[in-house]
Amino acid sequence: AQSVTQLDSHVSVSEGTPVLLRCNYSSSYSPSLFWYVQHPNKGLQLLLKYTSAATLVKGINGFEAEFKKSETSFHLTKPSAHMSDAAEYFCVVSEASGTYKYIFGTGTRLKVLA
Amino acid sequence: GAGVSQSPSNKVTEKGKDVELRCDPISGHTALYWYRQSLGQGLEFLIYFQGNSAPDKSGLPSDRFSAERTGGSVSTLTIQRTQQEDSAVYLCASSFPGIDEQYFGPGTRLTVT
Numbered sequence: 001a002q003s004v005t006q007l008d009s010h011v012s013v014s015e016g017t018p019v020l021l022r023c024n025y026s027s028s029y030s031p032s033l034f035w036y037v038q039h040p041n042k043g044l045q046l047l048l049k050y051t052s053a054a055t056l057v058k059g060i061n062g063f064e065a066e067f068k069k070s071e072t073s074f075h076l077t078k079p080s081a082h083m084s085d086a087a088e089y090f091c092v093v094s095e096a097s098g099t100y101k102y103i104f105g106t107g108t109r110l111k112v113l114a
Numbered sequence: 115g116a117g118v119s120q121s122p123s124n125k126v127t128e129k130g131k132d133v134e135l136r137c138d139p140i141s142g143h144t145a146l147y148w149y150r151q152s153l154g155q156g157l158e159f160l161i162y163f164q165g166n167s168a169p170d171k172s173g174l175p176s177d178r179f180s181a182e183r184t185g186g187s188v189s190t191l192t193i194q195r196t197q198q199e200d201s202a203v204y205l206c207a208s209s210f211p212g213i214d215e216q217y218f219g220p221g222t223r224l225t226v227t
Binding site: 032034036042043044045046049051090094099100101102103104105106107 | 145147149156157158159162169170173205207209212213214215216217218219220221
């Protein structure tokens with residue numbers, strides 16, 4: 001069975017400093033992995049996805065993530081946080097059995113301090 | 115283009131009443147998913163449609179929950195005899211067949227009093 005673990009439920013950073021949101025996955029085969037962002041009272045927006053092409057994936061708003069098979073990790077990073085990055089972030093693995101249903105991590109709430 | 119739409123955006127209902135939640139997917143997206151986001155359970159899968167068929171209903175929490183899809187487009191999630199633990203945000207997503215990138219609607223916030 002597939003699963004994802006987000007290692008931090010809350011992360012606080014100062015504006016202009018780097019962001020690191022950690023995600024580990026478990027999968028018996030090569031997974032598709034995603035990061036989604038959810039701003040307060042808004043829907044889920046796709047930040048980026050990994051689907052076995054390049055291991056370093058670039059997404060929107062300056063975010064990127066690196067797929068590391070040896071570490072079963074897919075951490076999300078951004079070089080410089082902006083106030084507008086404050087939101088909840090979800091790491092997701094897609095079940096490749098044919099339904100492609102999503103299995104979500106528990107989320108990381110990012111706080112950006114002025 | 116138009117995204118996934120859901121209605122109503124908010125629904126308050128009394129315990130024991132039935133509710134219907136609607137999802138209108140992106141045109142051409144034959145795959146449709148329902149998820150539930152609640153404080154205690156996080157984001158969890160409910161049901162998957164391919165066209166009008168639901169080959170995976172494994173996430174429906176009880177037989178009070180049902181869903182249908184007609185014309186390969188609009189889907190309705192029905193909760194009968196609502197309970198307080200049904201209070202959550204119900205999210206709908208759609209995708210092209212065989213593509214694992216899903217597009218989410220804004221959700222319906224259900225409150226059972």
